[in-house]
Amino acid sequence: MKSTGMTSMERVFTALSHKEPDRVPMFLLLTMHGAKELGLTIKEYFSKAEYVVEGQLRLRRKYNNDCLNPFFYAALETEAFGGEVIFREDGPPNSGLPCIADIEMIRYLDPPTVKESKMLHRVLKAIELLKEKSRDTVPIIGVVMSPFSLPVMQLGFDKYIEVMHFHPDLFNKLMQVNKTFCIEWANAQIKAGATAICYFDPVSSTTIIPPEWYHKTGYEIARQTLASIKGPTATHFASGFCLPIIDYVAKTGTAAIGISSMEDLSQLKHACKNRLTLLGNLNGIEMRRWSKDQAREKVISVIQAAAAGGGFILSDNHGEIPWQVSDETLHIISDTVMNHGVYPLKQS
Amino acid sequence: MINLIPKNKNAVGMADLEVFRSDLERALISLDRDMAQQIINKAASTGSPVEIAGELISRSLKSIGDKWEKGTLSLSQVYISGLICEQIIDTILPPSSPVRKNQPKMAIAVFEDYHLLGKRIIYSVLRASGFELIDLGGGQDVTSLCEIIEKKKIKILLLSVLMLPSALRIKKLKEKLAGSGIKIIVGGAPFRFDEELWKEVGADAYGKDSSEAIDLVTKLMAETL
Structure with missing residues (x-):
C-alpha cells in the first residue's frame, strides 16, 4: 500500500470540493460485515451500539475505509412509527407488514419523537462513541430515509403510489409528518457527532417516478428538508437512475449523490461537474461472484471514468454491500483503490 | 387528440388496433383512467373480450413495460397502467369467465x-x-x-x-x-x-x-x- 499524507476527513472534503486529494476516497458501505468480524449474528450485532462501534472500527482498519458508517438498518425508522422488523441470518433486517394498514390512518398520524423512540438511541450512542474514538480524522455518515421514500415501508410501495396519485390530501399530510420526523432524526445524528447525513431517496429516481412528478414532489420535499438539516448532506438513489433530474437534484442543496451501476458514469460526471460529488457505482449484487481480476478491472474502470478532478468517492451502487460479498473481494477493491487511485491518476 | 372511432366498426382490423393501441398507451401513460375506459369500451364493441385483452391491452402494457426497461418511463407509470387496465378488463372479461385463456394453474x-x-x-x-x-x-x-x-x-x-x-x-x-x-x-x-x-x-x-x-x-x- 502506498503511504498517503491526508486523513480520511481531509481526503473526503477535498474530493467534495471538486479537487484532487492524495488518492480517491473510498466508502465501503459495510453494515452487516461488522457482525462477521465480531462473530455475532446480525440480530445480536445490532442489539448494542458498542458492537456496531467495534465492528465499524475493525472494518475501517481492515480495508482502509474512508468513512465510518453507523447505519443500522432502514426498518429502524418504521419501527419508530410502530412497524415490525424482521431479522434474518444472511441479510439486512427488513420491514414487516406496513405499519399503516389503512391509508385513512394517515389523517391521524403524528411524527414519533426521537426522544421517545428508544430504538434510535442505539444509533445515536454509536455515533457518539465513534466520534469520541475517531477524533475528527474520518467522516461519520449518519443516515435518514427521505420523507418522500419512507412511505414505501410505512404503506407498501403499491399503496404509496396510489396515495401519491389519487389522494393528494393524504399524501401532503404524510409528507408533513415524515418531514418533521426526518429533520429531527437527522439533526439528532448531527448533534451526536455525525459529520454528514446520507438522505436515502430512491423514490425520487426516474426509475420510480417520471421527472415531472419529481419536480412537483420529491424535489420540493428534498429542498425543504435538506435546508433544515444542520450539516452537509448526500442524496442516495439506491440504484435508481438520476441523470434526467440532475439539475434539480443539484438545487436541493445536497453535496453528493449515490448513483446506479446501470447509469453512464462518464455522462453523470460531466453533468455533475463542480456541482455534485459522485458516490458509486460498483455493482454490489454482482460483486458477490466477482473473480479477483473482475474486481480489479471494475474498480480501475470506475476510477478512470469518474475520478479525475476530484468530485468522486468510490463506493457501491446501493448504499449497502451485501453480506454475501467476501472479505477477499473487499480486500481486492481496497488494494486496487490504494494502488490505482493515487492522484494524479495514471492513464490506462 | 385521441381518435376513438375505428375505421371499420364491425371488426377490429390491424389499422384500427394500432390506433386503439397508440391511444390507449397515451391515456395510460398520462394515468387517464376515464380515457382508457372509453378507448377499451369502444374497442370492445368491435372485437371479442379475449381479442381486446390480448391484442389491445396486453400489447399496450407490453409496450409500456418495454419503455420502462429502456428508461423512458417510470415504475409508477407501469404500475398505475396495469392497475387501470386490470380494473377495466374485469368489467368486460370477469375472472370466472369461461372465455378466459385456457391455462395451467x-x-x-x-x-x-x-x-x-x-x-x-x-x-x-x-x-x-x-x-x-x-x-x-x-x-x-x-x-x-x-x-x-x-x-x-x-x-x-x-x-x-x-x-x-x-x-x-x-x-x-x-x-x-x-x-x-x-x-x-x-x-x-x-x-x-x-x-x-x-x-x-x-x-x-x-x-x-x-x-x-x-x-x-x-x-x-x-x-x-
Whole structure:
C-alpha cells in the first residue's frame, strides 16, 4: 500500500470540493460485515451500539475505509412509527407488514419523537462513541430515509403510489409528518457527532417516478428538508437512475449523490461537474461472484471514468454491500483503490 | 387528440388496433383512467373480450413495460397502467369467465418479504392480458410455498424478490420441488443487477419486466399444457 499524507476527513472534503486529494476516497458501505468480524449474528450485532462501534472500527482498519458508517438498518425508522422488523441470518433486517394498514390512518398520524423512540438511541450512542474514538480524522455518515421514500415501508410501495396519485390530501399530510420526523432524526445524528447525513431517496429516481412528478414532489420535499438539516448532506438513489433530474437534484442543496451501476458514469460526471460529488457505482449484487481480476478491472474502470478532478468517492451502487460479498473481494477493491487511485491518476 | 372511432366498426382490423393501441398507451401513460375506459369500451364493441385483452391491452402494457426497461418511463407509470387496465378488463372479461385463456394453474408470490409492488405490477398486467392467476401475497417462504403448490396443484409459479438473500434461497425451493414439474419464473431487483443469478438459483426463466413476463408465461404455458 502506498503511504498517503491526508486523513480520511481531509481526503473526503477535498474530493467534495471538486479537487484532487492524495488518492480517491473510498466508502465501503459495510453494515452487516461488522457482525462477521465480531462473530455475532446480525440480530445480536445490532442489539448494542458498542458492537456496531467495534465492528465499524475493525472494518475501517481492515480495508482502509474512508468513512465510518453507523447505519443500522432502514426498518429502524418504521419501527419508530410502530412497524415490525424482521431479522434474518444472511441479510439486512427488513420491514414487516406496513405499519399503516389503512391509508385513512394517515389523517391521524403524528411524527414519533426521537426522544421517545428508544430504538434510535442505539444509533445515536454509536455515533457518539465513534466520534469520541475517531477524533475528527474520518467522516461519520449518519443516515435518514427521505420523507418522500419512507412511505414505501410505512404503506407498501403499491399503496404509496396510489396515495401519491389519487389522494393528494393524504399524501401532503404524510409528507408533513415524515418531514418533521426526518429533520429531527437527522439533526439528532448531527448533534451526536455525525459529520454528514446520507438522505436515502430512491423514490425520487426516474426509475420510480417520471421527472415531472419529481419536480412537483420529491424535489420540493428534498429542498425543504435538506435546508433544515444542520450539516452537509448526500442524496442516495439506491440504484435508481438520476441523470434526467440532475439539475434539480443539484438545487436541493445536497453535496453528493449515490448513483446506479446501470447509469453512464462518464455522462453523470460531466453533468455533475463542480456541482455534485459522485458516490458509486460498483455493482454490489454482482460483486458477490466477482473473480479477483473482475474486481480489479471494475474498480480501475470506475476510477478512470469518474475520478479525475476530484468530485468522486468510490463506493457501491446501493448504499449497502451485501453480506454475501467476501472479505477477499473487499480486500481486492481496497488494494486496487490504494494502488490505482493515487492522484494524479495514471492513464490506462 | 385521441381518435376513438375505428375505421371499420364491425371488426377490429390491424389499422384500427394500432390506433386503439397508440391511444390507449397515451391515456395510460398520462394515468387517464376515464380515457382508457372509453378507448377499451369502444374497442370492445368491435372485437371479442379475449381479442381486446390480448391484442389491445396486453400489447399496450407490453409496450409500456418495454419503455420502462429502456428508461423512458417510470415504475409508477407501469404500475398505475396495469392497475387501470386490470380494473377495466374485469368489467368486460370477469375472472370466472369461461372465455378466459385456457391455462395451467398459475400463482404469483413475493418471496420472503413484504415489498409487494413488483408482484402487484405483474399480477395486474397478466390479469389485464386475460390470464388468471392466484395471488399468494407476500412473506411466503420455502415451506409455505411447497404446501400451497401441492395443495393447489400449481404448475407455473412467478416469484418476485427484493433482497439478494431471498433470491439465493430460491435454490432451496427449487430443490424441494424437484420432480414436481413446476416451472418457476423469477423477477426483481437482484436479478436485474446480476443477470446470471436466475440460472444460479435454478429458475426456469427470468422476466426483466412486465413485458417479458407476458412472453414468458405464454411460452411456459405452451410447454406445460
